[in-house]
Amino acid sequence: xxxxxxxxxxxxxxxxxxxxxxxxxxxxxxxxPAERDELADQLATWLEVAPTPAYDEDTLTQIRSEPxxxxxxxxxxxxxxxxxxxxxxxxxxxxxxxxxxxxRLTAIFDLSDAERAADYLTRLxxxxxxERRLSRRLIDAxxxxxxxxxxxxxxxxxxxxxxxFFRAEDGSQRWEMRDIDALSRAALAPAPEPMDELDxxxxxxxxx
Amino acid sequence: MKMVTGDxxxxxxxxxxxxxxxxxxxxxGDLAEARRYWRxxxxxxxxxxxxxxxxxxxxxxxxxxxxxxFQRVLIGIDEKLFLTFKGGSMGEWINAVKRLITFRCGDVKxxxxxxxxxxxxxxxxxxxxDRADRYDRDVFKAIEKRRQEDESFGExxxxxxxxxxxxxxxxxxxxxxxxxxxxxxxxxxxxxEIQRELGMTRDAVYQNRHRAIHDLAxxxxxxxx
Numbered sequence: 001x002x003x004x005x006x007x008x009x010x011x012x013x014x015x016x017x018x019x020x021x022x023x024x025x026x027x028x029x030x031x032x033p034a035e036r037d038e039l040a041d042q043l044a045t046w047l048e049v050a051p052t053p054a055y056d057e058d059t060l061t062q063i064r065s066e067p068x069x070x071x072x073x074x075x076x077x078x079x080x081x082x083x084x085x086x087x088x089x090x091x092x093x094x095x096x097x098x099x100x101x102x103x104r105l106t107a108i109f110d111l112s113d114a115e116r117a118a119d120y121l122t123r124l125x126x127x128x129x130x131e132r133r134l135s136r137r138l139i140d141a142x143x144x145x146x147x148x149x150x151x152x153x154x155x156x157x158x159x160x161x162x163x164x165f166f167r168a169e170d171g172s173q174r175w176e177m178r179d180i181d182a183l184s185r186a187a188l189a190p191a192p193e194p195m196d197e198l199d200x201x202x203x204x205x206x207x208x
Numbered sequence: 209m210k211m212v213t214g215d216x217x218x219x220x221x222x223x224x225x226x227x228x229x230x231x232x233x234x235x236x237g238d239l240a241e242a243r244r245y246w247r248x249x250x251x252x253x254x255x256x257x258x259x260x261x262x263x264x265x266x267x268x269x270x271x272x273x274x275x276x277x278f279q280r281v282l283i284g285i286d287e288k289l290f291l292t293f294k295g296g297s298m299g300e301w302i303n304a305v306k307r308l309i310t311f312r313c314g315d316v317k318x319x320x321x322x323x324x325x326x327x328x329x330x331x332x333x334x335x336x337x338d339r340a341d342r343y344d345r346d347v348f349k350a351i352e353k354r355r356q357e358d359e360s361f362g363e364x365x366x367x368x369x370x371x372x373x374x375x376x377x378x379x380x381x382x383x384x385x386x387x388x389x390x391x392x393x394x395x396x397x398x399x400x401e402i403q404r405e406l407g408m409t410r411d412a413v414y415q416n417r418h419r420a421i422h423d424l425a426x427x428x429x430x431x432x433x
Contacts, residue, residue, distance in 0.1 A: 010414030017396045024259040044263045045425045051396045052223045072282035107341040144347035
């Protein structure tokens with residue numbers, strides 16, 4: 001005999017508030033099949049408003065060792081390798097040569113210069129290109145071709161600010177003069193060619 | 209059996225306190241401390257999130273897919289929601305999590321559909337470049353669409369933060385015994401305590417609880433419509 005919705009909702013809430021970790025699937029299975037949708041709606045409402053139970057230490061330890069939670073935290077904590085190391089592995093796993101990846105990339109964006117795209121990809125894999133300059137669109141497109149979550153291709157977070165600053169030592173004035181000199185020469189040089197679509201994909205930054 | 213003396217502390221307040229500490233640490237730029245409180249919060253809500261994934265996806269995803277969706281939701285809470293959450297109450301936190309669950313369950317469903325639709329043709333002999341290119345474009349478009357939704361998700365979370373907490377409003381709309389039962393439910397009281405306090409039978413507590421939740425579901429529709 002199946003239990004009534006009232007009974008099941010009542011028992012679920014009792015079990016929840018006592019910190020006994022009720023499994024929603026079990027309650028749905030106990031309901032009359034014709035009433036499962038209504039029970040699901042009621043339990044969904046409860047879950048949105050329910051207080052978080054005051055779990056005892058044993059239960060909290062049990063929750064902290066749940067495989068799904070442990071795996072999620074480990075995945076979030078993992079520091080990715082440089083893209084120059086990740087990309088060749090993922091590309092080879094997908095069975096694609098650089099030329100083929102370049103051809104399919106240019107097809108997605110309706111571009112014709114697959115050879116130049118291959119050159120960019122080669123430089124990326126040789127770590128000659130700053131991965132933080134890649135556009136988000138490019139990362140999504142590579143993810144689409146390799147059939148992987150594009151987030152796996154995201155650049156590593158930059159170093160903490162404290163690691164990137166250094167104290168000026170003696171001789172810094174000489175460096176400043178050299179920098180000013182270089183800037184003056186750059187100001188006199190002709191402006192670089194404007195970036196085309198392919199350049200923007202590889203060099204335009206996340207919004208490029 | 210535990211004796212009831214005076215008003216017990218609201219169980220919900222524990223969450224609110226952790227959330228408050230998270231927000232304080234985040235505002236102060238102490239991300240390590242903020243992360244610690246954030247993880248404490250979602251560990252305490254692990255069962256809520258798991259059951260919400262099951263209930264929202266039960267008609268669309270297989271048990272294995274639900275597990276995959278749950279995993280993605282947990283990672284999403286730890287990575288994305290940690291950065292985008294702008295609310296100030298547990299009601300807003302739960303709303304934000306609910307929205308993330310909807311997205312991630314949709315992602316898993318989309319992936320399953322794509323896999324079923326394209327795996328065989330892609331590996332069939334004689335696959336031509338055009339077919340691969342068309343599929344690349346389909347997947348790329350799906351990824352871009354998902355990204356836009358994720359970005360609008362961040363904006364909606366901000367809008368949610370400006371709204372009055374639904375519960376603060378809805379609980380005041382409940383009437384009579386069902387309001388009294390529900391108030392005690394939300395304090396985490398056991399059914400025996402509620403029976404004693406309100407002088408009701410167990411069946412009457414269950415009946416009023418059922419009606420209160422039914423009313424809340426209707427109020428929620430009105431509130432968000």
